[in-house]
Amino acid sequence: MARDPRADILEDDLFPKQKPRIHRVHAHRSTDGTIHFNTGGGFMGINNRQPVQLHKGKIWHFSDEEKSHLMLATAAFTFALGLLMAGGILRINAQGGLEQWLAIVLLSMPVMLIAVGPAFLLHEIGHKIVAKKYGCWAEFRVDPSGLKFGIAFVALTGFLFMAPGAVMVAGLVTRRQNGHIAIAGPAVNFGLFLIGIPLGGIILGLTGATESAAYLEAGAINLKAMVYDIVFWWVAANLGLGFFNMIPFGPLDGAKIKDWSEPVWFCSFMTFIAIIYMWWTGVFSPIDDVALRIAGWF
Numbered sequence: 001m002a003r004d005p006r007a008d009i010l011e012d013d014l015f016p017k018q019k020p021r022i023h024r025v026h027a028h029r030s031t032d033g034t035i036h037f038n039t040g041g042g043f044m045g046i047n048n049r050q051p052v053q054l055h056k057g058k059i060w061h062f063s064d065e066e067k068s069h070l071m072l073a074t075a076a077f078t079f080a081l082g083l084l085m086a087g088g089i090l091r092i093n094a095q096g097g098l099e100q101w102l103a104i105v106l107l108s109m110p111v112m113l114i115a116v117g118p119a120f121l122l123h124e125i126g127h128k129i130v131a132k133k134y135g136c137w138a139e140f141r142v143d144p145s146g147l148k149f150g151i152a153f154v155a156l157t158g159f160l161f162m163a164p165g166a167v168m169v170a171g172l173v174t175r176r177q178n179g180h181i182a183i184a185g186p187a188v189n190f191g192l193f194l195i196g197i198p199l200g201g202i203i204l205g206l207t208g209a210t211e212s213a214a215y216l217e218a219g220a221i222n223l224k225a226m227v228y229d230i231v232f233w234w235v236a237a238n239l240g241l242g243f244f245n246m247i248p249f250g251p252l253d254g255a256k257i258k259d260w261s262e263p264v265w266f267c268s269f270m271t272f273i274a275i276i277y278m279w280w281t282g283v284f285s286p287i288d289d290v291a292l293r294i295a296g297w298f
Contacts, residue, residue: 070121073120077116077120077162078109080151080162082108083155084154084159085105085111086101086105088154089155107216108215115230116233123185124167125188126184127167128167129184130181130184135172136170136172137170138169140167141167143166146165175260176261179259180260182254182260185242186246186268190239190242190271190272193235196234198294202298203231204227205295205297207223207224210228212225213228235291239272239275239286243272247269248269
């Protein structure tokens, strides 16, 4: 007699013919009935099996705790990006001294907040909305150790490697639904990448911003250079973040997407790689070949 696939929820199949189709995502129920989410070993530095309270209501719902976590992650991420633009603390002398270096950090932070903030926030919200659509509990939780490590790393090296946190999901989903939840984040980034090219071109045309330059020149703030970098980093950050999360490794989205559908993962991953390759080699530049041409119409 054929095995009921729902049994995978309760026990392991001693003679599996295929991977189980029903998954318990980050979920654990204690003897008193309390539901916990489980990050599976603390890769992100988040406490394992933290109690959660399922809530009912609209899909677009954010608890007070989740809002505070999102704001903290966004603030820390923005500060780290400001340090990145200044080259880290070892570049203080090269940037003309402490005052000049601080000016670069402070002026870069609003640029990065506008340009890169939505790439990070909307990526996570994409996961959250799809997970809740499938009946799961889903909320963003910050990773304190990831924030500390990321800020220290970029401050000392001038390179950014940071895991601000992630959307925690608890519930039962099929392999297909789990793939949909995972691909929602990169899909949001790809959509923002596409939208940012023509919209950025219009903004560049209206403001007359045509190239990147120092934000502070002769004691005056160069707003045009800041606007240009907002457009550039919006496009680049969404493309880069989408590509990075499509890598099929560990907790990244690519591993879950590939587990659901290898063709979908392959086509999506190769789309990001192809665009990055063409941009890197100069074959096609979304900024120079499209956005700046649109800007020329104004």
